[in-house]
Amino acid sequence: MIISLRDTADRLMAANSFVLTSHVNPDGDAIGSCLGLKFILESLGKKVQVLIDDDVPKFLSIMPGLDEVKKPVEDHYDADYLVILDACLDRVGTVPEKCKAPVLNIDHHGTNDNLADYLYLDADSAATAEIVYRLAKAMGIKFDKDSATAVYIGLATDSGYFKYSNTTPQTMRAAAELLETGIQPEKISEAIETKDFAVVQGLAKALQTVELYADGKVAGIFLDYELTSSIETTEGFIDLIRVIDGVDISVVLKAVEPEVCRVSMRSKETDVSTLALRLGGGGHKRAAGCTIKLPFAEAKNCLIDEILKAIED
Ligand SMILES: [Mn+2]
Known part of the structure; x- marks a missing residue:
């Protein structure tokens, strides 16, 4: 069922516990939107686990809270919602088998199959992290350095550092507000682009x-x-x-x-x-x-x- 941004924000605020996940072969937006939303929900006192059924690539080591991204090693995870970010159900490995909660899907891929119980889809967002930014606004949450860094990394990596055609005035405004927290874009891009x-x-x-x-x-x-x-x-x-x-x-x-x-x-x-x-x-x-x-x-x-x-x- 397609739902609005407001409905998505209301569902997140009404529930208490969440499993957040994203696609295998995770990129900056997958991990950035999961951790960004995790920090936001935790600031509201909610219980949040991030499960990714794959290794997190080394280039994302600057991401705050990375050691709280776990693989789904247990048979069963309890939550009010399984939130799938930046992917549809069939790209997240074994997580849906192990967490049977209603699926709330937040995505910006126009090819999303709409099989989740609830789907908020905005194919005009440069990144799922841009949707997470708007959810934070809708929930009245202020960004701190950790949540800003995670969301900024999602925005920056999916837009090729704001140079691909998906970069909009909204993307730039979101990035500008995240930078107000004092995060340093050059430190982030240096860390992400450094190669052995x-x-x-x-x-x-x-x-x-x-x-x-x-x-x-x-x-x-x-x-x-x-x-x-x-x-x-x-x-x-x-x-x-x-x-x-x-x-x-x-x-x-x-x-x-x-x-x-x-x-x-x-x-x-x-x-x-x-x-x-x-x-x-x-x-x-x-x-x-x-x-x-x-x-x-x-x-x-x-x-x-x-x-x-x-x-x-
Ligand atoms: Mn993305």
């Missing part, structure tokens, strides 16, 4: 795989299982090929298992969310992803076929 030497060496290897398609409108990094295994993270790699002159769609495909490939896509014009949906994934018009359960070479061909079809449309 080994990762930069991995980047060098990844950039050697760059290929162009469709008269240079498509650029891709393609990492087979062996290469993927030798690179700790590919976070941020896609940004380095989307700058190539003439490129509309940029992709990173990596074989995370011998027959499982993970794909991230960015675009300047083509709607990559419908393209990702066709491949069983989802996302936004300008940033989307999917998982293709095929060996590397077949997954690569399948992806390129779909991209070329989308470019022609």
